Amino acid sequence: MEWIFALVILSFLYRRTTRAGDRLEELKPTGMLRSPLFYAQTGLLSALLMLMFAPLYLPHEQRAVAVYLVALIIVIAALLFVRRALKWRYPI
Numbered sequence: 001m002e003w004i005f006a007l008v009i010l011s012f013l014y015r016r017t018t019r020a021g022d023r024l025e026e027l028k029p030t031g032m033l034r035s036p037l038f039y040a041q042t043g044l045l046s047a048l049l050m051l052m053f054a055p056l057y058l059p060h061e062q063r064a065v066a067v068y069l070v071a072l073i074i075v076i077a078a079l080l081f082v083r084r085a086l087k088w089r090y091p092i
Helices: 002-030 036-057 062-089
Strands: none
Touching: 036 062
């Protein structure tokens, strides 16, 4: 049964990667790929990904968990603002 789920996930990822070139070709004429907002969004998404894997390595202290949650909220809020700014600047 697990191999069916693995096959579905792999086919979904394959389809996304084959269509990624089309999306990049669509964004290139707008200048969005060279925008500092785009770089900020990419950096914030990387930080969010890093924070998603961080709970496995957190110590079980109240202060560490509080700092983690504050950092997570700040990154998510910043992502929302940057995404809104990108949508306002480049309405595709």
